[in-house]
Amino acid sequence: MGFPNGFLWGGATAANQCEGAYNEGGRGLANVDVIPHGEARWAVMVGERKMLDFEDGYYYPAQQAIDMYHHYKEDIALFAEMGFKTYRLSIGWSRIFPNGDDAEPNEEGLAFYEDLFRECKKHGIEPLVTITHFDCPIHLIKEYGGWRNRRLIDFYKNLVTVLFTRYKGLVRYWLTFNEINMILHLPFMGAGLVFEEGEDREAVEYLAAHNELVASAWATKIAHEIDPDMMVGCMLAAGTCYPYSCKPADVRRAQESNQQNYFFVDVQSRGYYPAYAKKFLERRGIDVGMTAEDEKILAENTVDFISFSYYNTRCAAAEPQEGAETGAGNAFEGVVNPYIEKSEWGWGIDPLGFRITINDLYDRYQKPLFVVENGLGAKDEPNADGSIDDDYRIDFLRRHIEAMRDAITEDGVEMLGYTTWGPIDLVSASTGEMSKRYGFIYVDRDDAGNGTLERRRKKSFGWYKKVIATNGEDL
Numbered sequence: 420m421g422f423p424n425g426f427l428w429g430g431a432t433a434a435n436q437c438e439g440a441y442n443e444g445g446r447g448l449a450n451v452d453v454i455p456h457g458e459a460r461w462a463v464m465v466g467e468r469k470m471l472d473f474e475d476g477y478y479y480p481a482q483q484a485i486d487m488y489h490h491y492k493e494d495i496a497l498f499a500e501m502g503f504k505t506y507r508l509s510i511g512w513s514r515i516f517p518n519g520d521d522a523e524p525n526e527e528g529l530a531f532y533e534d535l536f537r538e539c540k541k542h543g544i545e546p547l548v549t550i551t552h553f554d555c556p557i558h559l560i561k562e563y564g565g566w567r568n569r570r571l572i573d574f575y576k577n578l579v580t581v582l583f584t585r586y587k588g589l590v591r592y593w594l595t596f597n598e599i600n601m602i603l604h605l606p607f608m609g610a611g612l613v614f615e616e617g618e619d620r621e622a623v624e625y626l627a628a629h630n631e632l633v634a635s636a637w638a639t640k641i642a643h644e645i646d647p648d649m650m651v652g653c654m655l656a657a658g659t660c661y662p663y664s665c666k667p668a669d670v671r672r673a674q675e676s677n678q679q680n681y682f683f684v685d686v687q688s689r690g691y692y693p694a695y696a697k698k699f700l701e702r703r704g705i706d707v708g709m710t711a712e713d714e715k716i717l718a719e720n721t722v723d724f725i726s727f728s729y730y731n732t733r734c735a736a737a738e739p740q741e742g743a744e745t746g747a748g749n750a751f752e753g754v755v756n757p758y759i760e761k762s763e764w765g766w767g768i769d770p771l772g773f774r775i776t777i778n779d780l781y782d783r784y785q786k787p788l789f790v791v792e793n794g795l796g797a798k799d800e801p802n803a804d805g806s807i808d809d810d811y812r813i814d815f816l817r818r819h820i821e822a823m824r825d826a827i828t829e830d831g832v833e834m835l836g837y838t839t840w841g842p843i844d845l846v847s848a849s850t851g852e853m854s855k856r857y858g859f860i861y862v863d864r865d866d867a868g869n870g871t872l873e874r875r876r877k878k879s880f881g882w883y884k885k886v887i888a889t890n891g892e893d894l
């Protein structure tokens with residue numbers, strides 16, 4: 420007994436990390452375009468350094484990325500060759516509404532995604548679509564301050580109404596916001612937030628979070644009204660936080676950290692603010708502007724399934740630990756777990772933690788789960804003949820797929836599918852590098868934007884093809 424029949428194997432990408440063509444097809448500028456590679460990147464992503472246009476002296480990797488805008492047929496054919504059942508991708512909001520608040524959508528943008536979805540269908544691949552993956556039209560940031568402003572709920576409602584109407588019958592699975600909890604870690608990326616000097620950042624982040632949560636519930640409602648067959652999911656950057664020791668204070672610290680993360684999905688899945696969050700907001704004096712209508716929309720439109728990314732677990736200690744490094748991987752802070760390995764970028768590698776995380780989410784929500792990101796960012800060194808032997812990637816994925824299989828077969832978790840992150844090399848979200856590669860398909864491009872953009876199959880390509888062909892039996 421292994422993976423269920425119809426399990427959706429595939430891969431996941433995001434528009435800004437692969438499409439490029441930032442100024443083609445009537446597309447407007449978005450926050451993700453103006454996040455540079457290099458030292459300034461972090462300050463821009465967290466909303467400390469205001470950069471709302473291209474500035475001299477910086478390289479902006481999203482401008483061209485891997486140019487999937489012009490290569491998507493070739494790329495989808497490669498996914499089909501691996502046997503993908505699903506392909507997760509995201510919509511560039513500013514391709515559809517260049518300014519975000521336009522009265523009419525941009526037909527060229529709509530046609531681009533329609534062609535892309537049809538191309539998937541031609542190969543028997545089910546599209547899984549993230550409505551926003553870290554992107555927000557720049558105009559909405561300049562004019563309204565990003566998601567701190569409730570007006571964005573209406574602009575988002577316009578966006579989803581157009582998408583669901585146009586792609587009804589073509590797209591069944593939708594995710595409202597990628598890693599919605601990233602608002603608290605990368606607020607410019609997650610919600611288009613740029614902070615003023617002396618501003619209460621946390622208050623602004625929770626305000627933006629509330630607006631996104633309400634927008635997400637509206638999207639669920641609108642989807643079900645337009646097509647009752649549509650399945651709408653939330654998306655969490657997951658990874659259970661472990662206590663650094665069994666000292667009760669450490670356990671409590673880890674519990675608080677987990678609650679901070681679960682807060683988002685608690686609202687999206689249960690339909691109301693959990694008691695611990697209400698108390699936290701009350702203590703902090705934060706008013707998110709909840710209206711009676713918000714309360715009703717949240718309660719009546721909970722998600723159909725829970726999707727999440729998993730890269731690593733985290734670790735929390737009540738007090739600073741002597742000799743313990745901080746930093747846990749991804750955008751989360753934490754104490755380094757001495758019992759697990761680390762990737763070249765210092766991200767923890769914890770396959771058993773994957774099973775633990777899956778169980779935690781299933782216990783808490785009792786809804787089907789969908790793993791929509793998992794993978795190893797690593798440097799690939801092509802051999803003299805150009806081939807790439809990425810056994811480290813195969814090893815990482817094999818161990819994680821085994822852990823997921825155990826969660827299904829031993830623990831009884833209901834799981835819809837699994838998409839690895841970046842099945843084709845793409846621009847790294849946290850660093851803007853190309854050299855942090857996740858793909859089964861190598862793309863000839865470097866961190867400075869040089870290269871032919873040629874695509875090549877790595878060793879892992881054939882391995883993943885076999886995994887899918889045997890429905891996870893042959894790992």
Ligand code: BG6
Binds near residue numbers: 656
């Ligand atoms: C997730 C994001 O946080 O992690 C992706 O949803 C991102 O956009 C992925 O690319 C991997 O992170 P990174 O920084 O290695 O690209």
